[in-house]
Amino acid sequence: MTAGQDSAQAAQWQRWRSLAELYHACFTGLILTVVTRRGTAEAAEFVFRVFRRQQQERFLPGLEKLGLSKLPPAVAAAQYHYLSNWIGGVCVEYMYETDRKAWIRYPPPRWIWKGTAICGIPGEVSRAMLRGWHANNGVALGNPKLGFACTKQSVDGQDGLEGYYCEYDYALEVDQRLVFARHLEAPLFDPATAPALPVESWPRPRLEKAYRNYAMEYVRTAAPVMVQLFGPEDAGYLLHLTGKLIGMQYFDEVARGFGMARGTAKDFAVFLRALFGAQDDVADASESGVCEIRQQTWKLMADVGDYHPACAKVLEGLFEGLAAGCGRHIAVDMKPAAGGAPPFVWSIE
Structure with a gap:
């Protein structure tokens, strides 16, 4: 290498x-x-x-x-x-x-x-x-x-x-x-x-991806559980609120890890595309006055059998919060496909 x-x-x-x-x-x-x-x-x-x-x-x-x-x-x-x-x-x-x-x-x-x-x-x-x-x-x-x-x-x-x-x-x-x-x-x-993992079957790249997935899978589990327990309306509110609060609090920390910083709506769009890449999602961008990112996949929820459209509220809130952390008055709007599933079209302005 x-x-x-x-x-x-x-x-x-x-x-x-x-x-x-x-x-x-x-x-x-x-x-x-x-x-x-x-x-x-x-x-x-x-x-x-x-x-x-x-x-x-x-x-x-x-x-x-x-x-x-x-x-x-x-x-x-x-x-x-x-x-x-x-x-x-x-x-x-x-x-x-x-x-x-x-x-x-x-x-x-x-x-x-x-x-x-x-x-x-x-x-x-x-x-x-x-x-x-x-x-x-x-x-x-x-x-x-x-x-x-x-x-x-x-x-x-x-x-x-x-x-x-x-x-x-x-x-x-x-x-x-x-x-x-x-x-x-x-x-x-x-x-x-203490027990140890065999190095030959757990090389560094596999460990790094597993480290990422460990945290992400808790949200993968929690979102549908919340919808089933509290119902779509109440769960959607709780998921969106939490996502937004966490996004606002963590933008600076996450952006540093991505080699980025606060800025404009265009800067946030670049950050968001990088974030999609980091979570193995396919996304395409277009710009005609308003920047649009078409998120083709949401790999985290792809195989969740009881997925409900309300689960996406956590993602919607998270990105709104990250946008607020990036800069003032950056508006983020999400339009899902039929059934509340991907592709999600994100408008940023």
Whole structure:
């Protein structure tokens, strides 16, 4: 690979990482929006459904991809959380105790509740994440004896989220799949004993794309879940509002990663085309007084079986917010194709 190719690849990876930060913030923002606009109970239900859906779609295929499917159930589940989260840039630790007991720990700072966001997350919402995913791994594996014991929660003021998978001697009732054992503490993490990805099957380009996709897939899951839970009208409002707020807050950070800055409507159109490229979408531009970008694909939602046109409200809000961050009075308008699906025609002036 030439020096020019190396530079181009590094620039692409930087754009992917900037895009990941944007979608990461958008997902956290969606949870906070539901907490503040709908209340703790509905936010907990939303988070439960998001993580249960992620678990049902990702866990078993992920075990195969990561080469963990032949390990003992407790060890496989814990190593899955360690490796899959590590790929996404999450600070995470794994501690083996026995073939029937293995720990996972998310030390501070917590990825999902980045920065000050952690102050707005009730304990019930964090518990819903564990109910949605960790408590269901035994069910997914066909092992009714596998459960998860949580020993700490960051949002409760403890020094991390931690717990252990345990394979008991008996089948667990539903309310036994997740228990709390706050009197216990995880053993110390030793990086030398942690699992590692095989370099030959996980080269740098694959890792960089997986890092980007990790954050984006949370929004891919959250948007249809929100529509199903709250209905298209209410969900569309929440998705649009969150997208706009996050776009306004994150334009400068994302633009830096793209080698761009604030400017005019034309500058924003250039930025938006670069963003489409970074998320693997096909887009064409034309200009006749008003700049138009025809987004031919929305790859993120392309294979979502219960996609609803209201899901696109998160994208609409996000781009409106990014435009506001780019410069004052930059108007963005989106017209979808029939059925609220791509191609989306974006007018920028």
